[in-house]
Amino acid sequence: MTIDSHQHFWIYDPVRDAWIDDSMEVIRKDFLPDDLESILIQNGIEGCVAVQADQSEAETDFLLECAKNKTFIKGIVGWVDLLNTNLEDRLEVYSNNTYFKGVRHIVQAEPNDYLLRKDVQNGIGKLGVYNLTYDILVYPPQLKAAIALVNRFPNQKFVLDHMGKPQIKDGLIDSWKRDIMTLAKAPNVYCKASGMVTEANLEHWKTEDFTPYLDVVFEAFGTDRVLYGSDWPVCLLAATYEKQQAIVLQYINSFSTAEKANVMGRNASQFYNL
Numbered sequence: 001m002t003i004d005s006h007q008h009f010w011i012y013d014p015v016r017d018a019w020i021d022d023s024m025e026v027i028r029k030d031f032l033p034d035d036l037e038s039i040l041i042q043n044g045i046e047g048c049v050a051v052q053a054d055q056s057e058a059e060t061d062f063l064l065e066c067a068k069n070k071t072f073i074k075g076i077v078g079w080v081d082l083l084n085t086n087l088e089d090r091l092e093v094y095s096n097n098t099y100f101k102g103v104r105h106i107v108q109a110e111p112n113d114y115l116l117r118k119d120v121q122n123g124i125g126k127l128g129v130y131n132l133t134y135d136i137l138v139y140p141p142q143l144k145a146a147i148a149l150v151n152r153f154p155n156q157k158f159v160l161d162h163m164g165k166p167q168i169k170d171g172l173i174d175s176w177k178r179d180i181m182t183l184a185k186a187p188n189v190y191c192k193a194s195g196m197v198t199e200a201n202l203e204h205w206k207t208e209d210f211t212p213y214l215d216v217v218f219e220a221f222g223t224d225r226v227l228y229g230s231d232w233p234v235c236l237l238a239a240t241y242e243k244q245q246a247i248v249l250q251y252i253n254s255f256s257t258a259e260k261a262n263v264m265g266r267n268a269s270q271f272y273n274l
Contacts, residue, residue: 003074004040004048005268006161006194006229009033009066016054024237031233033070039232039241040072046265047074049229049272051135051161052104055079060094067099074274075101077135082123095130101272102133102157107142108165115145121152128156133272137161140172143179150186157188159271162195162231166213169201177216184220190271191221193248193263194229197238205238207247214251223259227268 010017011030020028040048050063050073060078067073076099080090094100107114114120115138124134136146136158143164150158160183166176183189196210217226228248235244252260268274 001046001265001269001274002044003228003265003268003274004045004230004232005159005227005272006051006192007036007048007232008053008234009036009050009063010053011062026236027233033066033073036232037070037072043241043245047072047274049073049075049077049101049268049274051077052079055106057081057090060100064097064099073099074269075099075272077102077104077133077272079104082126083119084123087123088126088129091126091130091132095132100132101274102135103127104135104137104161106137108137108139110142112142113145115142115149121149124149124156125153128153131273133157133159135159135161139165140167140176140179143176143183147179147183147186150183150189154186154188157190157271158186159190159192159227161192161229162199163191163193163213163217165195165199168196168199168205168209168213173212173216180216181220184225189221190225190227190267191217192227192229193217194227195231195234196247197235197244198231200238202238207250210247211251214248223255223262225267226263227271228264 009032012028050066052059056079063076063078067076078100080103127134134156138146164176164180166173197205200209230241230244232241252263
C-alpha cells in the first residue's frame with residue numbers, strides 16, 4: 001500500500017493558527033479530508049498518516065474523528081501533554097483507539113536542550129508501554145539533543161520529521177550531515193523524506209537542490225527506514241502535491257521495485273503499525 005506518512009488537517013483559526021502569517025495566505029484556510037482525498041487518488045497514494053499541527057488534545061480528538069470518517073486515513077500522530085502527571089491515564093485512553101499511532105510535540109519551537117530535560121524524557125519513556133511512536137520535529141541545532149534522546153531509549157520507535165529541516169535555501173549541509181549520520185546509527189530511528197520544498201527557496205527551487213540532502217538521508221538510513229511524506233498542505237507554500245511528490249519519485253527512480261515500495265509505503269506501514 002502506498003502511504004503519505006505526513007500531512008495535516010485543520011479548521012483555520014486565526015488565533016490558534018497565528019503561525020500562519022501574511023506570507024502564508026495560500027494555507028490560511030480550512031484543509032479537511034475531503035480536500036485531500038481526490039489529490040491522493042490522482043497521485044497514486046492509497047492512505048495517509050495525519051499529524052498534529054496544534055498542541056492540544058482537542059487537536060488529537062479532531063484528527064481521530066477525521067480518521068473515523070475516512071478510510072484513507074490509516075493512522076494519526078496526535079498530541080498529549082508528556083509533562084502531565086496524568087500522562088499514563090491519557091495514553092491509556094488514546095491507545096485504545098486503533099487510529100492513534102504516536103505522539104508529536106513541536107520541539108522546533110522549544111529551546112535547543114528541550115529533549116534533554118528529565119521531565120520530557122520521562123514522558124517519552126512511557127510511550128513504548130502503549131506501543132506508541134514519537135515523531136521528532138527539530139531544527140538542525142537541536143539534532144544533538146535528539147541523538148542523546150534516541151540513544152537513551154533504544155527500544156522506543158522514533159521518526160525524524162522533514163529530515164531535520166536542513167537549510168536547503170542557504171546550501172548548508174556539513175554539520176547537518178554529521179548529525180544525521182550519527183542519528184541514523186540508532187536502529188530505532190526512521191526518517192521522513194518530507195518538508196523539503198519549504199526549506200528551499202519557496203519560489204525558485206529546482207529539483208537538483210534536494211539531491212545532496214536526499215543523498216545523505218538514504219546513505220544514513222538506507223531504503224528500509226525512509227518514509228515518503230508530503231507535508232500537505234504546508235507544502236503548498238512552495239509546490240503542488242504533484243511537484244513535491246515528483247522530487248522523491250525522481251530520486252528513487254533507479255531503485256529496485258522493492259526499495260521503491262519501502263519508501264512509498266511499506267516502511268510507513270511497518271513503523272506506524274498501520
